[in-house]
Amino acid sequence: MSRTALLLVAALLAGCAGEDPAARAGNVTPSPQLALPAAIDEVAGRKWVVDGITPSAVDAFEWSRLGISLQLDPASGTASGYGGCNQWSASFRTAGSGQITLGPPRSTRMFCAEPAEVMEREAEFLAALPGTHRMTLSEDHLYLEREDGARVTLLLDDA
Numbered sequence: 001m002s003r004t005a006l007l008l009v010a011a012l013l014a015g016c017a018g019e020d021p022a023a024r025a026g027n028v029t030p031s032p033q034l035a036l037p038a039a040i041d042e043v044a045g046r047k048w049v050v051d052g053i054t055p056s057a058v059d060a061f062e063w064s065r066l067g068i069s070l071q072l073d074p075a076s077g078t079a080s081g082y083g084g085c086n087q088w089s090a091s092f093r094t095a096g097s098g099q100i101t102l103g104p105p106r107s108t109r110m111f112c113a114e115p116a117e118v119m120e121r122e123a124e125f126l127a128a129l130p131g132t133h134r135m136t137l138s139e140d141h142l143y144l145e146r147e148d149g150a151r152v153t154l155l156l157d158d159a
Contacts (some may be wrong), residue, residue, distance in 0.1 A: 035136035035143050037098025043135070044072045047081075048142050048154035053128055055150065057120065066118060068125050070154060072100075079105075079129075083122035085112035090129060100144065101132045128152050 050068040069081035072092065079102055080089040088107035094100050105126045112118050129152075133144040140156040 035138035035141070038135045038137035038142065039097040040072065040074050040094045040100070042137060043142055044074050047071050047157040047159075049157045050125060050152060051141065051155040052153040053124060053151070054153070057124055058117070063121070064155060066115070066121060068122065069157065083107055083125060084118045085122050086110050088126060094135075098135055099132065100135045102129045104130045125152070 048070045050063045050066070050070070052063050056063075066084040067082055068084045070079060071081055072079050074094075077091055077093060078089055079092045080087070082088070086108040088105045090105040091103040092100055107122075107126065128144075128150055131146050133146055133152075136143045136145070142154040142156070143151055144154070145151040
């Protein structure tokens with residue numbers, strides 16, 4: 001094999017070695033900037049699991065491993081789910097495609113010591129809910145974004 005061919009093969013292998021494993025596996029969160037306004041019938045009746053909150057008290061925390069979730073029931077005007085320790089619910093209303101207003105959440109009052117910091121993450125999630133949000137959808141991700149830029153990113157749970 002010629003020296004040029006060997007250098008080309010080495011360069012290709014080096015490029016593959018530096019590739020992000022998450023990108024190879026298809027585990028890349030789509031950009032919220034590419035998301036389109038979501039109608040309530042596109043997201044209602046489905047379970048959405050928190051994939052991240054921006055800003056967050058802990059940037060690198062793996063939100064999705066806690067199973068914090070949201071489901072919307074337009075018939076009753078109720079949002080509900082699991083906060084990581086407690087069940088929660090809140091009223092909601094929509095104003096056309098792409099906008100949702102959530103009321104203050106109510107939750108059960110259990111204490112959970114495990115996993116570590118679960119109570120802090122639950123409180124952070126519940127605090128991010130009240131108010132009017134731009135509701136957008138990109139692939140299997142739902143984004144709830146307030147005017148102040150705070151965003152809850154949710155991943156569709158197919159289970």
